[in-house]
Amino acid sequence: MQYPKVVSATAIDNHTLVVEFDNNEKRKYDVTPLLKKEMFAPLKNPAFFKAVRVEQGGYAVAWNNEIDISEYELWRHGQEMPSTRSKPENRSATHHNEAGGHR
Numbered sequence: 001m002q003y004p005k006v007v008s009a010t011a012i013d014n015h016t017l018v019v020e021f022d023n024n025e026k027r028k029y030d031v032t033p034l035l036k037k038e039m040f041a042p043l044k045n046p047a048f049f050k051a052v053r054v055e056q057g058g059y060a061v062a063w064n065n066e067i068d069i070s071e072y073e074l075w076r077h078g079q080e081m082p083s084t085r086s087k088p089e090n091r092s093a094t095h096h097n098e099a100g101g102h103r
Contacts (some may be wrong), residue, residue, distance in 0.1 A: 003075045011050040015043070019057025019074045019083070022058060027078025030070070040067060 004021035
């Protein structure tokens with residue numbers, strides 16, 4: 001199975017990322033469990049953690065040449081976030097009903 005690629009990643013606190021994928025879905029990923037591993041220890045530094053970037057091609061997020069997290073890990077273990085898209089057709093329908101009532 002092919003997993004969606006990462007298009008953006010933002011640190012929303014000292015240990016959580018919001019990752020947007022190329023299928024327009026967003027997932028929240030908590031790195032806390034990874035901090036037990038020595039290679040991820042630098043992520044305990046809030047300033048360093050917030051310097052996250054997307055690797056070319058969207059295959060991972062990274063902080064330097066030694067610390068990265070794959071799109072597979074982010075997708076499979078990230079927490080789905082509810083869509084914040086509004087439905088304009090519902091507003092239009094409401095608007096038309098209101099407008100119709102004023103005639």
